Amino acid sequence: MSNTILLEKELETYFGYSTFRVGQKEIISDVLNGKNVLGILPTGTGKSICYQLPARLLEGVTIVVSPLISLMMDQVKELKATNFKEVVALNSFLDYDKRKQLYKNLYRYKLIYVSPEMLQQKELQFYLKKMTVSLFVIDEAHCISQWGHEFRPDYQKLKTVINQIGDPPVLALSATATREVQDDIINSLERPICKHIYPMDRSNITLSIQEVIINEEKLEIITNVLSEHKVPSLIYFSSKNAAENVSHLLSKRLPEHRVAFYHGGMEQMDRVAIQQQFMNDQIDIVCCTSAFGMGINKNNIRFVFHYHFPGQIESYIQEIGRAGRDGNQSISVLLYCRQDSFLPQQMIESELPSDGDLFRARQLFIKYQDEDKILPVEFQEIQAMFEISEVQWRFISSQLEKHGIKHKNGIKYDESKVDETFEQIKNIRDERLYVKQTKLKDMMNWIHLKTCLREGLYTRFQNGYTKVEEYCCSNCGIHLQDFNPKQTIPLKQLPTWEMKLKRLLVVGESK
Amino acid sequence: MYVEGITLDCLTQIKFNRSIYGIYHLLTGKKSIQSVHDARIFQLEKYYGVHLSLTRNQFLQIVNVMLENGLLNKDDGNEFYHVTKAGKEKLSLFQGTTIFSYLNGLSFSGIERQFRDRLYLLVQTYSNILVNNYSFIPIVDSQEVTKWVKDFYRRHQQSNFPDQLYHELYQLLSLLPKGEADFFVDRLSGYQYYGLSMEQLAIKYNLSRDDTIIYLTGITHVLINLVSQKKEAYPILSQLIIGFDQQKFITNTANQTFHLLKKQYSLEQIVQIRNLKLNTIYDHIVEIALYDSSFQIESYVNKKEQEEIIAAIQLNNTFKLKTIKESCSSTISYFQIRLVLTRLKELLPEGEIHV
Structure with a gap:
């Protein structure tokens, strides 16, 4: 029991709270004991403490995957304001030189926030492999599941990354995951997981x-x-x-x-x-x-x-x-x-590529392949070419990668498979559309x-x-x-x- | 009011020599030699880069509203605008404001933002330190500014420092009309207090969004001016503008060319060394000539050629490069015409040219 008393003391020291909120202590204890944990805690009850405290206590570095850049930035700002300085957010807004410099100095940090897309970079993986990662946190873990409300394809590749960087213990956190989504998270990570599910209703x-x-x-x-x-x-x-x-x-x-x-x-x-x-x-x-x-x-x-x-x-x-x-x-x-x-309804349509968008993308891809050109990396250029939104492009791009058409620096495909692939992409698009429309219907029914x-x-x-x-x-x-x-x-x-x-x-x- | 006044002033000076977008590029401080050049030859230096965030559509919107309100007229066949009588009245109203007299874009547009950002974070930092609070969410989110303030703080930890900062700001802002000082101070943040957003300032001071930006720009320009003219009176605030004095050229690349020129390299050699096109080097030389009035242009355009170009400008009453070129002998290049235009003030008797 002395262990738990100690934990409270650490909480007081680092965050100024004298007691834990519901679920925090249980999750943190399991995390500190090296277990894999799925934690479902209602919003506003301090999910982030569940990894921020371990990050300060554990020997090596804690990596947090977070889907939103603004969210990462805010967290870093807040942590710095509480005098936790060994924290950094890696995202695509950093220019090349700055990023390079940060990578070389990664060992200086205790807590590293990173976007799922960045984590796919071989260069970053190279540096992470050299460090001792003591905890791998998946924030907003419902993004793993395509039944979740914010599906992010790159979240499904996290398992591979975790293996690559030495298989550290995983903490998956979410505030809004239905039972279906919880199962998806567990299946996608392929490891034994302790579940800590807390009721999310807020009676006040x-x-x-x-x-x-x-x-x-x-x-x-x-x-x-x-x-x-x-x-x-x-x-x-x-x-x-x-x-x-x-x-x-x-x-x-x-x-x-x-x-x-x-x-x-x-x-x-x-x-x-x-x-x-x-x-x-x-x-x-x-x-x-x-x-x-x-x-x-x-x-x-x-x-x-x-x-x-x-x-x-x-x-x-x-x-x-x-x-x-x-x-x-x-x-x-x-x-x-x-x-x-x-x-x-409009929002849903603007998030997924239309038939016309897919057709244009297909034509352009064929043209690029024929002329042996390289696809631009900057999103602005892509947007000018395809006239689509960033979310729409992310969808197409991840699907093409999945089908092996788009590689790191270009496009490569077997011509006979193009039509088939785009047909499949269309099907997946329709599936996503269906999921989102079902969710809208659920919302309307509840109203x-x-x-x-x-x-x-x-x-x-x-x-x-x-x-x-x-x-x-x-x-x-x-x-x-x-x-x-x-x-x-x-x-x-x-x-x-x-x-x-x-x-x-x-x-x-x-x- | 301000943004309209500026547009009217620009149109009055430029007349039909440039399209309306020339004004847009001037206001947004486009880093092209053409925009700086325009600012110089039409004597609109003060407006260079005074509204950096203005979009093309917003600008067209402003011009359209001015058309609707009868401040401007437009020829049917072309894209040229005239200033109407009502427009002239509006312009003279604007020219009577303090903001008009404050604006100094070509000199200060590059340092204005940093002056303000450093000041905002400095005031917020010392305001917090004053009550021994060392953790707060910074109002300015820039590593560069944060680093500057941190370095500054390391060098100035005296306990009476916030007091000194207060006195300098008090002394400085007392030189402004009350309304302007109110406006500027309302934007400042401190301990458990955050300054107003631009939108909030616009509502409180009954200004349009664009005018709020220009109002703040104007006040900042006059503050920088006051501080730099009397550095000894502002030991703290004068440090906010250190490092900006030497910034002579807008582009770094022109500066590199300038260094090579000073080492007596020929233009062809510079082309080789820098692996650039000759036309790019010409651009650099025009840029250097614009910024350095002591730079000799004779080796690129001799006296006789200069006279020919001047005559063409006077004959056609224009600054349009194409018209001037057509009116000169074919050996005269655009590069030479542009160089002469940088020296108009010296080459022409004051007020001789009205285009």
């Missing part, structure tokens, strides 16, 4: 769905609810434009609230500014796209609205999971308008559910759920008038620049 989040006829009604509902409460709130949108527009409208309708918007199209500095203003309670409401919140560790978000609903239940659970991390009562409000289902929303949301992921008496869901009946969260007290607005400058730089003037 009330689920409310309100159907409206027109968008204007959504605005009215949000205005009415928030005029009663000045609390940290998020409003999710499916487009940048909508987020901006509603943000402007709301700041007029709620003059006492501080409203801002956030999306991936903003400049880096402005993104940091808005995120951190929200963290520091300088703003109350953020109108955002799904780009917001991934790295955000704010524990007192009280409302999460969905002005547009996402195309799958997993995303919805992730987004509402940003509410109430302090355990206090919080509310999710999904505003549904019949026309809204077109938006996720239209007449019975308890909590039951309907969580039982597909786990056996049973925690029943909630009050504040369960809009189908069980809720009384929002009794909801009485702690209101934000705004920072004093200073009238002049002289005073503001003083607050920043003179002792005794800061709060």
Whole structure:
């Protein structure tokens, strides 16, 4: 037992928490004992501690595969802010020289974040082989499964990489994996795995769905609810434009609230500014796209609205999971308008190549082969050639690799097989389309559910759920008038620049 | 207001000598010899690179709105724009603003961003250190700037340092009108406090997105100017612009050619050594001539040739290279014409040419 007491001490030393949250200690103990672990923990309960603490305690280096560059960057920034400096993120944005330099100095780091695509590079593998990798972490492990909501083909090649770099123990983590997906993860890794599955339902989040006829009604509902409460709130949108527009409208309708918007199209500095203003309670409401919140560790978000609903239940659970991390009562409000289902439908279509896209790609490939040319590496050039999005290209490219048509630096194929291959790619595309459409249908069915929303949301992921008496869901009946969260007290607005400058730089003037 | 004013000023100066995209390239600080050249010959140096993030479509949008609002007219048959009477009034309004007098793009567009980024991170860092907080999310996410601030901090750990920084900023910003100082300080971040985003500033100060950018650019230019003119009064802030003074050429590659020229290599030799085309070396020489007024152009275009080119410019009342070339004898090259254009101010009596 002294072992566990020690662990708590380490947690305190490195992260400043005195106790573990549900599941963390069990997972970390197994990881430290060199076991392979699958950990399913609800969002917002500190999944990352499960490898960040071992990374500091273990002898060698910990590698974390993460699907999103922005997520990696945020984590690195946060860790550096807690004085953990031996951490680095490797991604394709680094230019060649910088990357080369980093590779040579990899041994200096304790924790290395890397994208699944980068991990395929022979050069990186070469350097990793020379090091002692003591833990291999697969974050967002549901990306392995094509039944998961964010399938990433390169995740399926992770097993090979793990073997290549000395077969270190594996920790696969996810917050949203159905039983099907859990099995997929285990099968894909081909090794004995200890499962730590924790219930993902969050009993402190009330689920409310309100159907409206027109968008204007959504605005009215949000205005009415928030005029009663000045609390940290998020409003999710499916487009940048909508987020901006509603943000402007709301700041007029709620003059006492501080409203801002956030999306991936903003400049880096402005993104940091808005995120951190929200963290520091300088703003109350953020109108955002799904780009917001991934790295955000704010524990007192009280409302999460969905002005547009996402195309799958997993995303919805992730987004509402940003509410109430302090355990206090919080509310999710999904505003549904019949026309809204077109938006996720469009999104699905834009993510996969159309028949026309595939046809053009095929023609170009044949031309390149005939002229013995090399395919450009830069995505911008590829986009100019094919007129497709990055996600679409990733799909085609990985399929061609799988069929042995595309190699590291070019294209090679047996002419007789081209038609067959493209036919197969089309089939796989159709399969993915089917999976995504099924997920959208699941989401729509849940929205239209007449019975308890909590039951309907969580039982597909786990056996049973925690029943909630009050504040369960809009189908069980809720009384929002009794909801009485702690209101934000705004920072004093200073009238002049002289005073503001003083607050920043003179002792005794800061709060 | 600002972005329109700048466009009107550019159109007034350039007239029909360049298409509307010449202005776009100027504003976005296109690193081509043509854009720098244009800035010089049309005396629009101050606008070079004042709106780096402007896209082509946004620019066309601005021009279209100006057409709709009657600030501009357009000839039916071609792509040339005239400034209307209303446009002239708007322009003179703009020319009365402080921002107009602050802008100094050709000198400062390369250092403006770094001046601000270094300052933002410096203020945020010392504001946190002031309360013994050593971990925070940096507002500027650039390794280069982070490294600079770290090095700076290692050299300046005195406990009264934040106070000194405060006094320098106070002294400097007091030289600006109140509204401009308000704007600039609102963007600063510190301990548990993050400055406003550009969008937030636009709303608070009732400016368009483009004008917010130019407003900030203008203020930054005047601050750099004030600091560099009186370095002894700003021992901290003057360090933000160290390393920028020597930056004479826009491109590194022209600088390399310049070094070879100084070692008396011939153009043909330089072509060999650098493995570049002769035309590229010509570009470099025009670039050098633009930046270094003491650079002698006589060895490339003799006095007689210069006179012939000048006469062609005056006769046709234009800076269009093609027209000038057609009006000269066939032995005169584009390279020679471009070189002469870099020396217009010296070769022509003041105000003699109005194109």
